[in-house]
Amino acid sequence: MLSGRPEGVVRFMPEPELLYLPLRSRRFVFSEVVVKDGQRVSNGDTLARDPDNYGVPLLSPRAGVVRLNKCENHIVLEEVAKDEEQVDMAKEELSHIERQMGAAGIKQYRLNVLGAWQFFYDAHTGALPDPLGTPQAIIVSTVSLEPFLARGDVQLHKRLSNFTRGLEQLQSLLEYQPIYLVLPDIKSEFANLIRNHIRGHALVKMVEIPLTYPYDDFSILARKLGLKRSAEPVWAVRTEGVLAVDRALTLSKPCLVRIVSIGGTGVNSPTHIKVMPGYPMQMIRDKYVFEPVARMINGGILTGELLGTEALGLDTECRGITILPELKDREFLGFIRPGWDRSCYAACYLSSLRERFSERFTTGLRGEGRPCISCSFCEEVCPAGIIPHLIHKYLYRDLIEEVEQARVDLCIECGLCSFVCPSKIDLVRQFIDAKRLIEQEKEEIRQERERQEKLRQEELARKSIEEGSE
Amino acid sequence: MKRLLKIIEAVRPTFEEGGKLRAFKPVFGALEHFFFAPSTTTIGAPHVRDPLDLKRLMSMVIISVVPSVLAAFYFFGLRFFLMIIVSYAAGLTVEAIFAMVRKEGINEGFFVTGILFPLILPPTLPLWMVAVGVAFGVFIGKELFGGTGRNVFNPALVGRCFLALAYPKTMSASWLEPSYQLTGRLFNYVNASNVDVISSATPLALAKQGELCSVSHLLLGSVSGSAGETSAIAIIIGGVFLLLTRVANWRTVVSILGSFALLGGLLHYALPETVGPVLWHLFAGGLLFGAFFMATDPVTSPTTNTGKWLYGILIGTVTVLIRNFTGYVEGVTFAILLGNITAPILDEIIFGIRLRRLAREG
Numbered sequence: 001m002l003s004g005r006p007e008g009v010v011r012f013m014p015e016p017e018l019l020y021l022p023l024r025s026r027r028f029v030f031s032e033v034v035v036k037d038g039q040r041v042s043n044g045d046t047l048a049r050d051p052d053n054y055g056v057p058l059l060s061p062r063a064g065v066v067r068l069n070k071c072e073n074h075i076v077l078e079e080v081a082k083d084e085e086q087v088d089m090a091k092e093e094l095s096h097i098e099r100q101m102g103a104a105g106i107k108q109y110r111l112n113v114l115g116a117w118q119f120f121y122d123a124h125t126g127a128l129p130d131p132l133g134t135p136q137a138i139i140v141s142t143v144s145l146e147p148f149l150a151r152g153d154v155q156l157h158k159r160l161s162n163f164t165r166g167l168e169q170l171q172s173l174l175e176y177q178p179i180y181l182v183l184p185d186i187k188s189e190f191a192n193l194i195r196n197h198i199r200g201h202a203l204v205k206m207v208e209i210p211l212t213y214p215y216d217d218f219s220i221l222a223r224k225l226g227l228k229r230s231a232e233p234v235w236a237v238r239t240e241g242v243l244a245v246d247r248a249l250t251l252s253k254p255c256l257v258r259i260v261s262i263g264g265t266g267v268n269s270p271t272h273i274k275v276m277p278g279y280p281m282q283m284i285r286d287k288y289v290f291e292p293v294a295r296m297i298n299g300g301i302l303t304g305e306l307l308g309t310e311a312l313g314l315d316t317e318c319r320g321i322t323i324l325p326e327l328k329d330r331e332f333l334g335f336i337r338p339g340w341d342r343s344c345y346a347a348c349y350l351s352s353l354r355e356r357f358s359e360r361f362t363t364g365l366r367g368e369g370r371p372c373i374s375c376s377f378c379e380e381v382c383p384a385g386i387i388p389h390l391i392h393k394y395l396y397r398d399l400i401e402e403v404e405q406a407r408v409d410l411c412i413e414c415g416l417c418s419f420v421c422p423s424k425i426d427l428v429r430q431f432i433d434a435k436r437l438i439e440q441e442k443e444e445i446r447q448e449r450e451r452q453e454k455l456r457q458e459e460l461a462r463k464s465i466e467e468g469s470e
Numbered sequence: 471m472k473r474l475l476k477i478i479e480a481v482r483p484t485f486e487e488g489g490k491l492r493a494f495k496p497v498f499g500a501l502e503h504f505f506f507a508p509s510t511t512t513i514g515a516p517h518v519r520d521p522l523d524l525k526r527l528m529s530m531v532i533i534s535v536v537p538s539v540l541a542a543f544y545f546f547g548l549r550f551f552l553m554i555i556v557s558y559a560a561g562l563t564v565e566a567i568f569a570m571v572r573k574e575g576i577n578e579g580f581f582v583t584g585i586l587f588p589l590i591l592p593p594t595l596p597l598w599m600v601a602v603g604v605a606f607g608v609f610i611g612k613e614l615f616g617g618t619g620r621n622v623f624n625p626a627l628v629g630r631c632f633l634a635l636a637y638p639k640t641m642s643a644s645w646l647e648p649s650y651q652l653t654g655r656l657f658n659y660v661n662a663s664n665v666d667v668i669s670s671a672t673p674l675a676l677a678k679q680g681e682l683c684s685v686s687h688l689l690l691g692s693v694s695g696s697a698g699e700t701s702a703i704a705i706i707i708g709g710v711f712l713l714l715t716r717v718a719n720w721r722t723v724v725s726i727l728g729s730f731a732l733l734g735g736l737l738h739y740a741l742p743e744t745v746g747p748v749l750w751h752l753f754a755g756g757l758l759f760g761a762f763f764m765a766t767d768p769v770t771s772p773t774t775n776t777g778k779w780l781y782g783i784l785i786g787t788v789t790v791l792i793r794n795f796t797g798y799v800e801g802v803t804f805a806i807l808l809g810n811i812t813a814p815i816l817d818e819i820i821f822g823i824r825l826r827r828l829a830r831e832g
Contacts, residue, residue, distance in 0.1 A: 365511055
């Protein structure tokens with residue numbers, strides 16, 4: 001329980017005059033810019049694409065004039081205006097694609113072009129799945145548990161019919177594969193409402209999860225549902241994704257605005273806001289941040305990325321902005337204080353005698369780095385069922401092979417182990433580095449093997465030629 | 471408070487790189503962080519951290535032995551206070567030297583060793599022996615392995631074991647009969663030279679000769695024995711607190727006491743001549759203190775839950791066997807040290823099983 005939880009309403013932000021669209025987000029790098037400097041675009045036009053991620057488009061959320069060289073790593077949109085005009089995809093192009101790919105294919109193509117595909121995740125890897133592939137199942141999650149990201153119930157508010165329609169649209173992409181709908185309580189009124197809406201339309205299985213972070217993580221859900229990593233990919237999508245699917249396939253409209261949470265202990269009124277990508281950070285900062293020294297985080301408190309001053313606008317994947325005050329005062333004789341004002345994982349503070357209360361978090365590390373004492377708190381909190389302190393000790397001794405055997409690849413980078421560690425070891429950072437190292441080594445081995453295979457082939461070919469000549 | 475911070479900031483450059491006293495940086499750091507929480511902040515995700523740190527974790531152990539320390543004052547006099555000071559001074563010197571050589575911070579783990587060590591010593595032991603014991607325990611038992619977190623043995627028990635083997639006569643003749651007056655020995659200063667009530671026999675030693683003292687004396691602690699181990703009630707109060715704060719794991723304690731009671735009970739039923747009643751044995755000697763404060767040390771006990779159960783059962787069983795069937799009257803120290811040796815092996819086996827299970831997952 002933390003203070004700074006966004007309230008359950010959606011507020012509107014004033015229309016901006018300038019939009020700063022970052023060319024980078026968590027998963028995408030929009031390196032292929034398709035507009036020219038000074039070009040006038042209307043809303044829904046493609047500005048750039050990510051060639052490494054199946055050409056995911058960066059859509060222009062508003063009409064305006066493109067400036068490419070004004071800011072580094074951003075496309076700036078000037079003279080921004082709200083443009084009600086609907087952009088239709090060229091009919092010829094559509095029919096051409098339809099001939100090529102069939103009815104389901106055209107839908108998936110539309111999802112990608114209209115910006116709904118970027119809401120999809122591969123449940124096991126977290127990457128963008130192939131839009132033209134076939135999944136073994138789709139996981140639809142209505143909960144997002146990391147503090148403080150946009151909540152599913154807020155996004156669903158007044159949009160239940162759109163949501164169920166989106167589920168039906170998702171179903172139409174599949175042949176017989178199931179959709180797992182993840183809910184906090186499958187017997188609730190809300191769940192019954194959904195059940196009534198989709199009766200007879202879709203093959204949807206409801207899954208109940210506890211409202212504890214990080215049980216909404218897609219790879220944890222996939223493991224829980226017994227979906228194998230080696231088989232076809234598992235698509236995963238959140239509430240906003242289903243709504244986007246509905247918008248793209250039912251209305252053929254691009255998905256241009258999103259609901260983003262503004263939360264954290266450095267915000268004066270934590271809430272949800274409805275904004276478009278590229279919305280100027282400065283306007284958000286001016287309206288919500290009251291702390292003079294605060295850290296802005298793109299995403300949640302445990303896995304979010306630091307938003308530096310170079311980030312001028314909201315990126316296309318942003319689900320929430322968390323603002324944390326920086327540590328200012330050093331506590332005097334902190335370790336002998338009873339600690340009524342803080343709650344900790346172990347009951348080492350008398351606050352555990354109190355009722356639940358909200359604690360004001362800062363960015364402080366709250367302790368000094370020390371060697372691991374094997375308290376096994378990290379193991380208790382790990383949702384992936386691996387043994388963080390053991391992997392840490394292997395890494396300390398540079399035993400990469402053992403680290404791999406200890407299944408560091410199952411780590412979902414939720415950050416809980418780092419959070420609880422009393423020795424203040426940054427376990428999750430070490431695991432991310434180790435994972436990357438292992439990937440690199442595997443890649444190198446693969447390349448080496450390929451090279452040798454090629455050499456062998458050449459040798460064989462040479463020999464056969466020689467034999468032939470003899 | 472602000473003034474103190476100013477002083478710290480003013481003298482900081484002398485201890486930094488290039489300053490005159492840079493070798494003493496760990497000492498300075500320990501003092502600074504004793505008064506003020508560190509000013510470091512998180513880098514990257516996760517951006518917030520749990521307030522619990524090692525200082526807090528270790529101060530929980532110190533708080534939980536306060537009842538035992540008070541009982542030691544009451545039953546054995548204020549000389550015990552000197553023993554604590556000597557133990558801290560000698561051990562801290564070793565710790566600080568190693569921290570300076572390693573260029574690391576002084577680890578909080580020592581503060582626990584420093585208070586636990588005098589509690590498991592006979593109350594009239596010469597002070598120089600306290601110093602030698604704790605220095606040996608910290609040096610051999612901890613620093614040679616790489617410091618807190620990497621040690622195999624509990625440093626306090628290594629120190630005590632060393633003293634018991636090196637000075638067996640003094641160690642077994644420094645017991646003290648507690649005073650039965652209302653004020654106890656609170657206002658007495660007793661050492662080996664001015665003891666009026668010399669008692670060389672602890673309840674366990676007397677039991678070997680067939681004299682059983684009453685359980686109520688054991689519960690209160692008005693018997694002779696090591697300074698902190700006599701009062702069962704004080705240990706249980708502190709120990710339960712330690713379990714509630716989850717610094718000590720309940721599995722270790724339950725399995726030690728459970729296996730001890732079970733085996734002791736069976737043997738008492740089979741051989742009532744040699745083995746005393748269970749409840750008496752539970753409260754006598756260092757069993758409770760060892761189970762609550764020594765065996766639960768997270769570093770030297772197994773990290774897996776299954777490992778903790780096995781470890782506890784081993785300690786409980788070995789204690790019963792040593793106490794009743796060997797020449798030693800007390801076996802807790804040896805049992806826990808034996809448990810410490812097996813802890814990494816138990817962990818290795820259980821980790822192996824768990825990793826094999828993990829490997830099967832897709």
